[in-house]
Amino acid sequence: MSRIGDALLSRDLITRVLSAQDRRRVVITITEHGKELVRQLLSRAVPLRGMPKIFSEEEQLCLISQLKRLTLP
Numbered sequence: 001m002s003r004i005g006d007a008l009l010s011r012d013l014i015t016r017v018l019s020a021q022d023r024r025r026v027v028i029t030i031t032e033h034g035k036e037l038v039r040q041l042l043s044r045a046v047p048l049r050g051m052p053k054i055f056s057e058e059e060q061l062c063l064i065s066q067l068k069r070l071t072l073p
Contacts, residue, residue, distance in 0.1 A: 013037060030070070039071045 005028065008014040013034035019025035030038075055063065 008034070035071055042067060042071065 005014065005016060009016060011033075012031055015029045015031055017027045017029075019027055
């Protein structure tokens with residue numbers, strides 16, 4: 001997991017900071033650069049509503065909602 005975190009950090013996609021309350025914890029936050037990358041990737045993705053029916057309509061709406069949360073400021 002830290003190898004992935006290191007790669008994301010080196011590409012300025014996330015920040016990592018030790019928790020002020022518990023030094024054993026690390027707080028990971030997506031950067032503006034990371035949010036922009038997510039926006040770009042989502043805009044190029046196949047429209048989720050057109051995907052094969054492996055998800056119900058309700059599951060698709062939930063998934064879309066969760067993905068949109070990644071792109072919000």
